[in-house]
Amino acid sequence: MSWPRTIRPLFSGAGRTLVSINKDLKLPKRSFEDVMEDQKGLGGRGTTDMKTVDLTENLPYGMVDISIEMGRPALGVYFRDVEKVSSSLAQNEIDFDPSNNLTKIIDPSTGRIKKEYKDVLDEKVLSAVIRCRVPFEEVVDVYDVLEKVASKIDTVFTLFLVNRCVDGKIPLIHTLKDHGIEVRENGKTNLGLGRSIFS
Amino acid sequence: MTHSGHRLGNRASLLGDWVILARMPYDYPPEIQRKMKTLVRICARHNPVCISSYDKDGKVIRYMAGWEGRQVSAVHISSSIEDVANDPILQHHAVYTNKEDVLNVVKEIKEAELGIPIVVAGLFDEVFDICEKIETEPHTVNLCVGTFGNLKLLPEPHILELVTMCGHGRVSSNLARHLIDKIKKREMTPKEAAIELGKQCTCNILNPIRAEKIISDATS
Numbered sequence: 001m002s003w004p005r006t007i008r009p010l011f012s013g014a015g016r017t018l019v020s021i022n023k024d025l026k027l028p029k030r031s032f033e034d035v036m037e038d039q040k041g042l043g044g045r046g047t048t049d050m051k052t053v054d055l056t057e058n059l060p061y062g063m064v065d066i067s068i069e070m071g072r073p074a075l076g077v078y079f080r081d082v083e084k085v086s087s088s089l090a091q092n093e094i095d096f097d098p099s100n101n102l103t104k105i106i107d108p109s110t111g112r113i114k115k116e117y118k119d120v121l122d123e124k125v126l127s128a129v130i131r132c133r134v135p136f137e138e139v140v141d142v143y144d145v146l147e148k149v150a151s152k153i154d155t156v157f158t159l160f161l162v163n164r165c166v167d168g169k170i171p172l173i174h175t176l177k178d179h180g181i182e183v184r185e186n187g188k189t190n191l192g193l194g195r196s197i198f199s
Numbered sequence: 200m201t202h203s204g205h206r207l208g209n210r211a212s213l214l215g216d217w218v219i220l221a222r223m224p225y226d227y228p229p230e231i232q233r234k235m236k237t238l239v240r241i242c243a244r245h246n247p248v249c250i251s252s253y254d255k256d257g258k259v260i261r262y263m264a265g266w267e268g269r270q271v272s273a274v275h276i277s278s279s280i281e282d283v284a285n286d287p288i289l290q291h292h293a294v295y296t297n298k299e300d301v302l303n304v305v306k307e308i309k310e311a312e313l314g315i316p317i318v319v320a321g322l323f324d325e326v327f328d329i330c331e332k333i334e335t336e337p338h339t340v341n342l343c344v345g346t347f348g349n350l351k352l353l354p355e356p357h358i359l360e361l362v363t364m365c366g367h368g369r370v371s372s373n374l375a376r377h378l379i380d381k382i383k384k385r386e387m388t389p390k391e392a393a394i395e396l397g398k399q400c401t402c403n404i405l406n407p408i409r410a411e412k413i414i415s416d417a418t419s
Binding site: 163 | 354368401
């Protein structure tokens with residue numbers, strides 16, 4: 001298997017990809033063996049932040065981590081569709097999370113796939129997560145950008161918002177509801193039991 | 200980060216679907232591994248329908264309720280709950296079918312003062328109720344705001360409910376349809392189909408009991 005097809009395991013595998021984020025990916029000229037070698041370890045297609053945020057305290061109050069999982073559920077995604085969404089976000093001056101796999105191949109100023117990785121545009125993967133962090137009050141603006149670009153893609157994406165609880169409540173839900181945005185009744189909750197481990 | 204947040208279904212169905220995730224940062228101190236083992240043993244005591252652990256090299260050991268030896272295939276190998284509980288781990292997942300078990304698990308974890316980050320995927324109001332009962336304050340939530348784009352391409356709702364139980368989207372809609380066809384031809388039972396789907400979810404969070412119910416409803 002040769003480049004650009006070797007990009008696929010990074011965005012279609014379950015786990016084992018995080019170590020590769022921390023190494024020099026050595027893209028674009030990589031063999032399949034190189035990719036597999038780099039996948040030793042653990043991880044997923046996104047990052048571990050939400051699962052360990054109570055330990056790391058990486059998410060300040062007032063900020064929201066946004067994950068746009070392209071291609072899910074069920075469909076998969078071509079990088080050309082990823083680029084449509086990421087470039088729309090960049091036009092609105094949204095900063096991408098540098099620790100995220102996908103950010104490695106995106107030009108942060110334009111949101112387009114970097115010139116040296118353009119070969120991947122016609123590659124299809126199970127999903128690709130675009131990640132960014134914005135202040136609480138800008139979430140609705142990002143939502144509006146995403147709603148507009150959604151009509152231009154030939155797949156789907158699912159939108160996730162991570163934010164801190166305050167006094168056992170989720171303030172973001174009320175802000176979203178005020179703007180007519182509904183939130184699903186299920187999701188993930190970090191119970192905060194990791195807080196005491198190093199303190 | 201999205202993972203178990205994709206799960207779709209109505210409230211009644213989601214009441215039978217709970218995922219507990221425990222994960223240490225990569226640079227965690229080695230002595231924490233002992234605590235992780237304690238945590239897995241707690242999870243193993245409260246009727247998990249799936250339980251798995253990963254080591255630092257990415258090796259996974261998994262148990263799924265109803266997965267019989269004859270259904271083991273080359274890359275998908277079942278283990279016992281005891282095997283999982285004894286494995287060295289960095290990351291751990293467990294799936295439960297009722298709130299009571301989840302409450303008992305997190306209560307014990309809190310009492311053990313392990314200090315390991317715990318994430319529960321489920322209905323928010325129920326999870327927050329559990330937090331209140333064990334007297335802890337939820338730290339962070341991951342909200343799903345919905346799916347956008349060309350929604351006409353999505354599979355049927357019952358297929359979506361099945362495939363979104365895999366945290367990485369590795370359960371194929373076509374496989375789900377194929378297995379449902381086999382059940383209609385009486386070549387397979389809903390339970391066997393549920394296990395076959397669960398095997399594809401290598402991080403082992405596809406709830407086989409819920410899957411069997413969804414499949415049974417779709418084929419009856």
